[in-house]
Amino acid sequence: MLLTMQAAPSESAALATYSAEVRQLLFQYVLQLADTSLILGHRLSEWCGHGPILEQDLAMANIALDLLGETRSLYQYATELEGKGRTEDDLAYLRSAVEYRNPLLVEQPNGDFAHTIVRQFLFDNFHYPFLKQLKSSPDERLAGIAEKAVKEAAYHLKWSSEWIIRLGDGTPESRQRVEKAIASLWRYAAELTTPTATEKALQEAGIIPDYAALQPTMAAHVARVLEEATLPTPPASSFGLAGGKEGRHSEHLGYILTELQYVQRAYPGLTW
Amino acid sequence: MVATALTEARIWELLDEVLDPEVPVLSILDLGIVRGVQVAGELVTVHITPTYSGCPAMNTIATDIRLRLLAEGITQVTIHNQLSPAWTTDWMTPAGREKLEAYGIAPPVDGTATGHMLNLFGQDTAVRCPNCKSDNTRLVSQFGSTACKASYQCNDCHEPFDYFKCH
Numbered sequence: 001m002l003l004t005m006q007a008a009p010s011e012s013a014a015l016a017t018y019s020a021e022v023r024q025l026l027f028q029y030v031l032q033l034a035d036t037s038l039i040l041g042h043r044l045s046e047w048c049g050h051g052p053i054l055e056q057d058l059a060m061a062n063i064a065l066d067l068l069g070e071t072r073s074l075y076q077y078a079t080e081l082e083g084k085g086r087t088e089d090d091l092a093y094l095r096s097a098v099e100y101r102n103p104l105l106v107e108q109p110n111g112d113f114a115h116t117i118v119r120q121f122l123f124d125n126f127h128y129p130f131l132k133q134l135k136s137s138p139d140e141r142l143a144g145i146a147e148k149a150v151k152e153a154a155y156h157l158k159w160s161s162e163w164i165i166r167l168g169d170g171t172p173e174s175r176q177r178v179e180k181a182i183a184s185l186w187r188y189a190a191e192l193t194t195p196t197a198t199e200k201a202l203q204e205a206g207i208i209p210d211y212a213a214l215q216p217t218m219a220a221h222v223a224r225v226l227e228e229a230t231l232p233t234p235p236a237s238s239f240g241l242a243g244g245k246e247g248r249h250s251e252h253l254g255y256i257l258t259e260l261q262y263v264q265r266a267y268p269g270l271t272w
Numbered sequence: 273m274v275a276t277a278l279t280e281a282r283i284w285e286l287l288d289e290v291l292d293p294e295v296p297v298l299s300i301l302d303l304g305i306v307r308g309v310q311v312a313g314e315l316v317t318v319h320i321t322p323t324y325s326g327c328p329a330m331n332t333i334a335t336d337i338r339l340r341l342l343a344e345g346i347t348q349v350t351i352h353n354q355l356s357p358a359w360t361t362d363w364m365t366p367a368g369r370e371k372l373e374a375y376g377i378a379p380p381v382d383g384t385a386t387g388h389m390l391n392l393f394g395q396d397t398a399v400r401c402p403n404c405k406s407d408n409t410r411l412v413s414q415f416g417s418t419a420c421k422a423s424y425q426c427n428d429c430h431e432p433f434d435y436f437k438c439h
Contacts, residue, residue: 055412055413055415055423056413058413058415058416058417058423059413059414059415061415062415062416062419063415065324065326065328065419066324066325066326066419067326068326069322069324069325069326069327069419070325070326072325072326073325073355140356143356144355144356144358145325145355147355147356147357147358148322148325148355148356148358148359149325151358151439152324152325152419154390155414155415157390158390158392158414159414159415161390161392162392162393165392165393221390225392228392
């Protein structure tokens with residue numbers, strides 16, 4: 001990636017005020033956010049040229065692009081927080097799966113269109129209200145990235161919500177597929193709002209939103225969409241799968257990175 | 273070397289000649305993405321903001337700004353990418369909107385930005401067809417040929433068209 005732009009100096013000023021400990025926590029956290037949007041964006045980009053119809057192929061490529069844009073802003077910030085001379089490309093292309101911090105949900109394979117939609121809906125339903133809160137973070141860089149991305153995330157959530165409704169309240173075939181996807185993916189949702197030690201520390205420091213406060217909004221939207229889709233609400237007691245945010249991934253991430261990082265691994269230091 | 277002292281006004285004039293690579297009838301000023309210009313001696317600083325996080329045109333725009341200024345002998349240029357306050361379609365100039373419509377892309381309709389987004393299956397109000405000017409149009413997809421556009425079709429003349437979506 002060609003880096004011809006720099007962050008405005010005012011946006012870097014806050015870095016100096018963080019203690020080394022907070023700075024390290026924030027680095028881990030920003031990396032987690034960046035990894036999350038990178039991996040989901042990559043998954044969506046796998047649909048390019050394979051979508052069920054042209055408009056939806058374009059929609060998935062557009063959402064992938066939005067997520068990659070958010071990813072770049074976050075990785076750029078992460079490199080500054082780390083301050084060790086690594087670039088955004090180093091972070092994306094030269095870390096192994098155990099160093100990635102994305103939740104398990106976003107690395108799950110695309111499956112059929114319904115599967116992709118359910119994965120997207122679960123993510124968007126967190127991402128949009130989360131960014132709305134992150135806009136008020138005292139960390140100006142995170143607030144700025146959120147202010148930009150939240151407008152895009154609103155379009156994503158509208159898109160995935162409408163598709164849940166179309167598929168659920170559609171044909172017997174589409175309904176059966178979306179039900180199957182819900183049964184398979186719902187257990188990954190809780191990880192999004194279950195804070196890790198890093199997240200807890202940053203929440204206590206008031207730098208990032210408290211996820212518990214997002215729950216009512218998220219639950220209300222899920223209820224509304226599932227009702228319109230005429231789909232049953234999955235039982236709340238479904239056990240959750242987690243660990244990605246702490247580097248414990250499913251086997252799928254390794255395959256994604258193999259493809260994503262291939263060129264840089266095969267030709268180290270290659271630039272455009 | 274620069275013959276006369278640089279002024280901010282002169283830089284703004286030059287920036288108005290830099291076109292959006294994806295909608296080449298609009299200058300980057302029409303688009304409202306230049307947020308500030310500072311001149312200190314021979315050093316020029318330009319603040320730009322992306323329309324969308326992943327806008328792939330940003331690097332090209334930054335390069336085009338450098339090239340345009342370089343053509344005037346201005347070599348010390350710093351370009352800052354500024355995310356906040358986030359770009360909004362409200363910053364697109366009236367002249368820009370007219371050029372956009374003449375080019376065949378419906379300009380953003382004011383006051384329809386993201387506050388309405390969770391109105392499921394709703395669409396932005398009355399987007400006018402750039403071809404026959406009918407308001408009787410329908411949303412085909414919120415996602416179009418680039419990140420900043422949605423796909424529409426006119427119910428009267430049946431022309432499919434891009435809508436520069438509100439943001």
